[in-house]
Amino acid sequence: MVKSKRFVFARQFEGLPKESDFQLVEEETPELKDGEILVESLFNSVDPYMRPYTRRLPTGITMIGEGCGRVIESKSSDFPVGTVVMHRYGWCTHAVLDTKNKDPQNIIRKAPADYPKDLPLSLLLGAVGMPGMTAYFGLLKLCEPKEGETVFVNGAAGAVGSLVGQIAKIKGCKAVGSAGSDAKVAWLKELGFDAAFNYKTVSSLDAALKEAAPNGIDCYFDNVGADFSSTVLNHMNLFGRVSICGSISTYNDNEPAKGPYPFVTILSKQLTVTGFIVTRWIKEWPKGMEQMVQWIKEGKIKYREHVTEGFENMPKAFIGMLVGENTGKAVVKL
């Protein structure tokens, strides 16, 4: 038996989550049953979806989330001690996992056998993990960007957005992004974005989009939603494609936002607008992960990680990510 820690989702969030909404619990892990493994987390992820998803969950559960860890005890021949896995057991230092669980949405995933030794394992929660697959499939499958087209992404200096812009460049597009600080904008230019602006300091979003994308936008990868998106839609070209990935500007709202209503713009510009959850392509993730590893090795995709040290700091890391402290993927190193 091993002493483990986990964070309980103790109070429903109101507005921006607070550290007091979580409770740290210490306990001993139970004896393993046949088919079970004990995983020690190396890195845990903090992601925006945790904020809206918890709305429909009861308090008292382990706070939801994904971790990447190593098997330290095993009663499964498929997962010997030392195997690196990603799991969705939540905010914990250790997880007892049933390897016989075949629920595709909740499956324990092994690190790819050929995962390069010189890449950090934390990327399995970032560019080579869920956010990477979100950028890869969300852009390529839904926006279908073509050479010479303009791709606009907001939240562009985050885990998903920074990859969307770089994949757009690989596909021969013009990449335009917005982010919430001048330092983030400078990083986007280093990554090869053709134009980028700080949405917090521009005098008008409309004018900033006109300047950054003078020929209009063909593909809009939306991480932010609400008013921001209403403005972007006015800059879309005829037959443009919109991939609705997230709506982070609304996640801390206590009441759903009202209007404006985009349907006339969608109609008149004949836009294709699709919302998605990345697990819809879960069967294709291995192909996407292989491609991301290859692009990273070739230097075509660059990444940054915002690493918070220490399991006890998970609430701080989560809240910090929601208010934009991260550049690139926010992860916690245990």
Ligand SMILES: NC(=O)c1ccc[n+]([C@@H]2O[C@H](COP(=O)([O-])OP(=O)(O)OC[C@H]3O[C@@H](n4cnc5c(N)ncnc54)[C@H](OP(=O)(O)O)[C@@H]3O)[C@@H](O)[C@H]2O)c1
């Ligand atoms: N559909 C899916 O399957 C799926 C999967 C993964 C992620 N997502 C969504 O993708 C988006 C990005 O996720 P991520 O993991 O890459 O997070 P992230 O961008 O690394 O971190 C969140 C960022 O959101 C920005 N932000 C916070 N409040 C904002 C506001 N009011 N307006 C504009 N930007 C704001 C902050 O950057 P700034 O400093 O730039 O404000 C912050 O750094 C989120 O909406 C998330 O829910 C969807």
